[in-house]
Amino acid sequence: MGIISELKLGRTLTKLTGLFVEANRDPNMSHEAIRSTEKYQQLTEKLKVYNPDKVTIELLNNMMVTSKIGNDERYTAQEYLLDALDKDGIAIKGM
Numbered sequence: 001m002g003i004i005s006e007l008k009l010g011r012t013l014t015k016l017t018g019l020f021v022e023a024n025r026d027p028n029m030s031h032e033a034i035r036s037t038e039k040y041q042q043l044t045e046k047l048k049v050y051n052p053d054k055v056t057i058e059l060l061n062n063m064m065v066t067s068k069i070g071n072d073e074r075y076t077a078q079e080y081l082l083d084a085l086d087k088d089g090i091a092i093k094g095m
Contacts, residue, residue: 005050009058012046013081017062019043020077020084031080035088047090056082056091 019040023029034040047055059082066075085091 006058008046009050009055010062012043013055013059013062016040016043016081016085017074017077020080021074023080024073024077031084035084040084044085044088044090047085050090052090052092055085056093059085059091 019034019037020031023031023034059078063075063078063082066078082091082093086093
């Protein structure tokens with residue numbers, strides 16, 4: 001995978017994580033509801049060109065960094081994102 005492709009993958013995962021961070025802050029938004037939003041659908045469509053293993057590894061690497069810096073809110077959002085991507089067949093939970 002080239003550097004541009006890796007940057008695009010990272011950027012898309014960052015945007016998706018942001019959606020889940022916002023959902024965690026909004027008591028009226030469920031994590032399941034995010035999956036049906038247009039923004040989520042657009043972003044996950046961009047991830048479908050990548051191998052699920054690659055998406056999973058990239059997200060798990062992001063989660064390790066988030067954990068090391070102690071950003072619990074973002075880490076929780078990434079856990080929900082991994083679960084959602086697994087349900088959509090874009091990542092593999094329990095890898």
